[in-house]
Amino acid sequence: MQKQHERVWTWDLPASPAALWPYLSDTARFNEAAGTPRYAVEEITQPDGSVQRRATASYKGVAVEWDDPPFEWVVEREFRQLRIFRRGPLASLGPMLRLEARPEGGSRVTYRLNGTPRGLVGHLLFATGLLDKIGQGLEGMVRQAASFAAGEAAMPFAYTPPDLTPEQEARLAGLTRQIAGGAYHHDLADRLAGHIAAAQEVDLIRMRPRKLARDWQVPVRHVAELCLEATRLGLLSLSWNLLCPRCGGAKATATTLEDLPKQAHCPSCNIAYDGSFTRNIEISFRPAAAIRAIGDGEFCMGGPHVSRHILVQQILAPGEQRRVTATLPAGEYRLRTLEPGGECVTTCDGGAFPTMIAEDAVAPDFTIRAEAGDTIGGIVLRNHSSRLLTFVIESRAWRSEALTAHEVTTLQAFRDLLPDQVLRAGEDVGIDSITLMFTDLEGSTALYEQLGDAAAYRLVRRHFGVLAEIIREHDGALIKTIGDAVMAAFATPEQAVRAALRIHDRIAAFNADYRQEAAADGRIADAAIGLKMGLHGGRCIAVTLNERLDYFGSTVNMAARLQGLSHRGEVILSEQLAADPAVAELLQDRTLSRESAVLKGFDRPVSFVRLTARS
Numbered sequence: 375m376q377k378q379h380e381r382v383w384t385w386d387l388p389a390s391p392a393a394l395w396p397y398l399s400d401t402a403r404f405n406e407a408a409g410t411p412r413y414a415v416e417e418i419t420q421p422d423g424s425v426q427r428r429a430t431a432s433y434k435g436v437a438v439e440w441d442d443p444p445f446e447w448v449v450e451r452e453f454r455q456l457r458i459f460r461r462g463p464l465a466s467l468g469p470m471l472r473l474e475a476r477p478e479g480g481s482r483v484t485y486r487l488n489g490t491p492r493g494l495v496g497h498l499l500f501a502t503g504l505l506d507k508i509g510q511g512l513e514g515m516v517r518q519a520a521s522f523a524a525g526e527a528a529m530p531f532a533y534t535p536p537d538l539t540p541e542q543e544a545r546l547a548g549l550t551r552q553i554a555g556g557a558y559h560h561d562l563a564d565r566l567a568g569h570i571a572a573a574q575e576v577d578l579i580r581m582r583p584r585k586l587a588r589d590w591q592v593p594v595r596h597v598a599e600l601c602l603e604a605t606r607l608g609l610l611s612l613s614w615n616l617l618c619p620r621c622g623g624a625k626a627t628a629t630t631l632e633d634l635p636k637q638a639h640c641p642s643c644n645i646a647y648d649g650s651f652t653r654n655i656e657i658s659f660r661p662a663a664a665i666r667a668i669g670d671g672e673f674c675m676g677g678p679h680v681s682r683h684i685l686v687q688q689i690l691a692p693g694e695q696r697r698v699t700a701t702l703p704a705g706e707y708r709l710r711t712l713e714p715g716g717e718c719v720t721t722c723d724g725g726a727f728p729t730m731i732a733e734d735a736v737a738p739d740f741t742i743r744a745e746a747g748d749t750i751g752g753i754v755l756r757n758h759s760s761r762l763l764t765f766v767i768e769s770r771a772w773r774s775e776a777l778t779a780h781e782v783t784t785l786q787a788f789r790d791l792l793p794d795q796v797l798r799a800g801e802d803v804g805i806d807s808i809t810l811m812f813t814d815l816e817g818s819t820a821l822y823e824q825l826g827d828a829a830a831y832r833l834v835r836r837h838f839g840v841l842a843e844i845i846r847e848h849d850g851a852l853i854k855t856i857g858d859a860v861m862a863a864f865a866t867p868e869q870a871v872r873a874a875l876r877i878h879d880r881i882a883a884f885n886a887d888y889r890q891e892a893a894a895d896g897r898i899a900d901a902a903i904g905l906k907m908g909l910h911g912g913r914c915i916a917v918t919l920n921e922r923l924d925y926f927g928s929t930v931n932m933a934a935r936l937q938g939l940s941h942r943g944e945v946i947l948s949e950q951l952a953a954d955p956a957v958a959e960l961l962q963d964r965t966l967s968r969e970s971a972v973l974k975g976f977d978r979p980v981s982f983v984r985l986t987a988r989s
Contacts, residue, residue, distance in 0.1 A: 376465055376496070380488040381505040385516055388480040389523040391473035395450040397519040397530040398471060398483070401677030402576045407531035408511060412671030415442060417641035422761060423714035425644050427675065429457075438462030444712060444764050447678045448700045449685040455676070463496035464489060485512055535572050538666065546571065546665050549609040558603040558787055560596040566604060570661045579668050580624070581610070581659040583777045595849050598777060599787040601659045606791045610659040614779060617654040619647050620710075622683060624658075631779070632798045644714060651783070651916065652806035656776035686767040687712075690757040697754050705769055712764035719770070780805055781865045783916070783923055786846040789853075796918040802926075809870035809911035809951065810930055811850070812937035813841065813877070814859040816904035825901055833888065834858055837903050840884055841877060848873035853924060859937075863925060867911050868956040874907055874945050875960060878985065881905050881943070908937025910948040928976075935973040936982055949981035961985070 387394065398404070413431035420426055427442040439461040447453035456468035467489040474482045487505050491497045514532070521527035538546065546567055554563040569586075570578065583597040590597065604610040614631060615624035618640035626638035626649075634655065639646045649655045660668055674680070681687075685707075686700050704724035710717035757763045782788050788795070797803060815821070815834065822830040841860055842852050850864040850873055864870035885902040892901070914927035936946045949968070951957060961983070970981045 376490045376492065378466075378488055378490050379500050379505055380486065381509055382487075383485045383509055383512055385483045385513065386476065386480060387483055387517070387520040389520045390479075391450045391475055391481045393523040394473060394481055394483065394520060396679070397522060398473070398516065399447070399453055399677065400530070400576075400679035401445075401453075401674040402672070402679065403530060403574055404515065405673040406574050406576055407515065407533045410673060412669055412673055414671050415675055419641065419644055423644055424712075424761075425642055427642075428460075429672075429675075431671075436462060438464070440464075442675060444687060444689065445676050445678060446688050447684075447686070448688075448698050449678070450701075451699065453678050459492065463492055463499055465492040465496065466490045483516055485509075485516070529574075533574050535574075536666075538571060542665055546609070549604070549607050549665075552607055553600070553603055553609070556603060558599040558791070560592065560600060562590070562592065562596060562600050565590060566600060566609075570609070570666055575668050576673060578660055578666070580613075580615075582656070582775050583659075585775045594777065595785065595787075598782060598785060599791075602782075602785075602787050602791045605659065608662055609665060611662050612792075613658050613660070615656050615658055616647075616649045617656060617776065618643055618645070619654055620645060621681060624656075631795050643712070650806065651780040651803050652778060654776075655779040657779060657782045681768075683771070684766055684768045686753070686765070688755055688765045690755060690763055690765060692757055692760045692762065695754065695756040697752055699752055700767070702767070703769075705771060708766075708768050708770055710766050710768070712766060713761070715763075778865075780808070781849075784808070784851045784863045784865045785849060786842065786851045789851050789922070793922065796921060796923055797916065799918060802915040802917045805914050805916055805925070807911060808914055808925065808929065809864045809867045809909060810914075810925065810933040811845075811862040811864070811870055811874060811907060811909045812859060812934045813862075813905055813907045814937055816906050816942040818858045821901060821903075825897075829897070830901075833901070833903065836888075837881075837884065837905070840880060844873055844876050844880065848876065854922070861930075861934075866956075867951055867954040868960070870909055870911070871947065871951070871957045871960050874909055874947075875964075875985075877905070877907065878943075878945050904942030906937055906940040906942065907945040908933050908935070908940055908947075909945070909951055910936055911951050911954075931975055932973070932980070935975070936980075939971060939973075939982070940984070943986070945985040947983045947985070949983060952983040 411431055411433055413429045416428045418426045418428060428439065429442040430437070430439045432438070438459060440457045440459040442457060443455065445453050445455045450473065452470070452472040454468065454470040456466060458466050468487070470486040472484040474484075476482055487508060489500070489505060491500045518527055518532060519530050522530045550563050550567040553559050553566070581601070583601055584594050587594040587597040601610055605612045611629065613627045613629060614634045616626040616634065616638045617623065618625050618638070620643040621640060623640060623642060625640045626635050628634040634649065637646060637648055678684070685702055686698060688696060688698060690696055702722045702724070704722060706719060706721050708717055708719050755765050818834070821833070824830070825833065838855060838860065841862075845852050845862045848864070849869045850862050853861045853863050862873070864873065881903060889900070889902070910929055910933040912929035912932070914925045914929045916923055916925055918924070932948060936948060940946045947957070952961060965986050967984045967986070968981070969984055970979045973980050
């Protein structure tokens, strides 16, 4: 039996465990910065439905193969993993990181590394200080992470990006200038270029606009528009990712909506799942290969940072009981195992985990409960089954970084910049929730007679421009114009109603500006746009019509019918839309009347709110 070797390093740092955890637990970023080679992974489904991950890599010309089991961790406290090698000079190798809050402030960081050699070559590697060599760079990386957490370093870990060729540098500079000269740069073109040139590959392989917006502290729409423009010009390539509803991994991808499958299989979770525009289809970006090529393979597939929605993950043997300490933020949590089996959902108010026992009917293989009277986050896990189980406590809010297909396809920039991104002909996609706005002009026939065709047409086109600008500013998209009418779509009720109120208030100024200009030019000065609006939200389907994305269904019909009930200067909202909490807050200081009417195509009277014109 080979001897096990172990080394332990300890550092006292000023940063708190919560501040250090996002960087020290980012094992993929850590490994890339440390120069660890990528590896390939094969996921093999076992007879009991569990999944075994088999990894292969080449390190300094030596082929190695190992079983890559799940990491174990408790968020902001510790992680560990033990790799069992099938080929190569090592029999096993495992890291363990622990963070402890110090009474005087800051953290004590303990990093433990143990391994077992295989054969003569492995014995010589350990005898000549393999673990010490691995650990030589640890202190510098840990201390730099602490400096980054304190705002004293530019990156979590020292990293030297690959040199771009002169041709790549020229393309990057030229495309950056084009973006900076266009309408969608938002003063972010140089920042994007710098990110592409200098960031680690883990930050580039799946660039998510929502995360970049948070890191850069700018609006999400600005980053989304920047990335869409960069894609149109060839600086970035986009990917539609069908995210697994359990692990959040992108298990099916496509470069066009046409090629995106409706279903996917996640080998990690061994489940099949459907794609939803609203919930789990997201858009992401990466540098075009002609600008900076990104390698294949993994730096670390299963570390805590890959599954940030999972706050506790522990592997228990059959019959084993274990106590862990975890202080969880307030929110809803799902309790399950990585292996096939039951699950249940509970709510935590923050701090200690709620006292609860999984019902046998839901999760017969495991129990997760708080210790009686425990106020510091003690959680007892017990494996009731006869097989190894990986327990998971995960937040239900994990999709917060995903910019969904529903959100991006309701941006005006998406429709303007990537008009070829449409669904397959004859295919429809269900949208769980969308808010639609219809506008039209009252008395447009009289307006044309009053001003003449050419002048009236110019005024109508000008009002289209005002509407399009406001719709875009509120993260919506102008779907189509029908004569003098407009149909627009928004991902959320709040965005739609904010846009409607802005249009409602802007039309008076629009008409005043026109009258002033007409009087100065000696033209008819008493003409005015009489705008009517109707809004409703709910489910619908998205289809490709006239080579553009369009929406159909009763939600569309309802919004159009409500617009038909409005008069000059009015906005009508369905009662359902007006009752949305965010919308109700927007309407607090507005003059409203509540009414109902029978609408064509609807069996029952429809209740709605009429917003009258301001004086």
